[in-house]
Amino acid sequence: xxxxxxxxxxxxxxxxxxxxxxxxxxxxxxPSPSAAAGPTVTSARIPISGSVFDSQTNSTVNLSGSLHxxxxxxxxxxxxxxxxxxxxxxxxxxxxxxSDTGISYIALGAANxxxxxxxxxxxxxxxxxxxxxxxxxLMIPGNPVIPGNPVTPVQFGLxxxxxxxxxxxxxxNNFCGPESTDxxxxxxxIN
Numbered sequence: 001x002x003x004x005x006x007x008x009x010x011x012x013x014x015x016x017x018x019x020x021x022x023x024x025x026x027x028x029x030x031p032s033p034s035a036a037a038g039p040t041v042t043s044a045r046i047p048i049s050g051s052v053f054d055s056q057t058n059s060t061v062n063l064s065g066s067l068h069x070x071x072x073x074x075x076x077x078x079x080x081x082x083x084x085x086x087x088x089x090x091x092x093x094x095x096x097x098x099s100d101t102g103i104s105y106i107a108l109g110a111a112n113x114x115x116x117x118x119x120x121x122x123x124x125x126x127x128x129x130x131x132x133x134x135x136x137x138l139m140i141p142g143n144p145v146i147p148g149n150p151v152t153p154v155q156f157g158l159x160x161x162x163x164x165x166x167x168x169x170x171x172x173n174n175f176c177g178p179e180s181t182d183x184x185x186x187x188x189x190i191n
Contacts, residue, residue, distance in 0.1 A: 039074035040168030048095060050188025052138055052156045054105075061105050061138055061154070065095035067186045069160070073168030075119060082119035082168065086130045086160055087112045088186070097138055104141065111135030111158070124166045133157040159187045 045066040052061045072085040089110045097105035111132040119125045137153040162184045163171040172184055 039072050041070065041072050042168075042170035043068075043070045044170055044172040044184075045069070045094070046160075046172055046184045046186055048090070048158070048186040048188070052154055052188055054099065054138065054154050056152065056154070057099060057101065057103060057140075059099035059101040059103060061097050061099045061103075063095055063097045063107055063138075063188055065107075067158070068094070069170070069184075069186075071162065071164075071170045073164055073170075075121060075168070076116070080118060080120065081116050082125065083114060083116050084128055084130060084162065084164075085112065085114040086132070086162065088132055088135075088158060088160065090136055090158075105138040106141050107136065107138050109136030113160075122166055125164055127161055127163045130160040130162060131157065132160065156188055161185050161187070 046069055047065075048067040049064050051063070053059075054061055068089040068091060070087040072083075072087075074083045074085070076082060087110075090108055092106045092108040095107040097107040099105065111134060113130045113132045115128055115130050117125055117128045134155060134157055136156050136158060138156065139153045165171055170184055
């Protein structure tokens with residue numbers, strides 16, 4: 001093999017090797033569709049409703065109002081699921097809590113929860129449920145602590161029904177009620 005042929009062969013091998021290296025490098029740098037999407041964070045208010053029985057006053061406390069919620073919708077690397085994390089805050093000024101006997105309560109608290117749901121990028125996922133089993137309470141305002149007869153706070157949880165669009169944004173509607181099927185809602189979940 002003469003020098004000219006050897007040089008052409010080495011040049012050809014170098015070009016092929018360089019092309020393959022560059023191709024593999026570019027493919028490995030391309031993110032998968034689910035990873036490219038990244039997490040979507042939404043902050044909103046959703047309606048809350050439900051009832052809690054207070055055994056200390058022997059009455060049912062009805063709640064209505066709004067819950068502040070922040071959701072994080074994160075597509076997983078498997079390409080067929082997403083992790084939904086919900087952070088909920090119940091500011092007392094946004095909720096009316098009154099017993100069937102006319103006693104006014106303050107409802108407050110905060111909690112978070114997470115769930116993995118099926119998800120195909122580009123399509124809205126089915127509604128999902130996130131349970132927040134504790135972190136919320138009802139209190140009678142200005143209740144004096146009388147030894148032997150204190151009224152302690154009533155604990156309760158929430159069941160969040162969350163709807164997302166194809167991009168992972170929380171779907172909310174300021175005019176939807178607790179029985180609505182086209183928006184996100186929060187229901188009192190008795191512990």
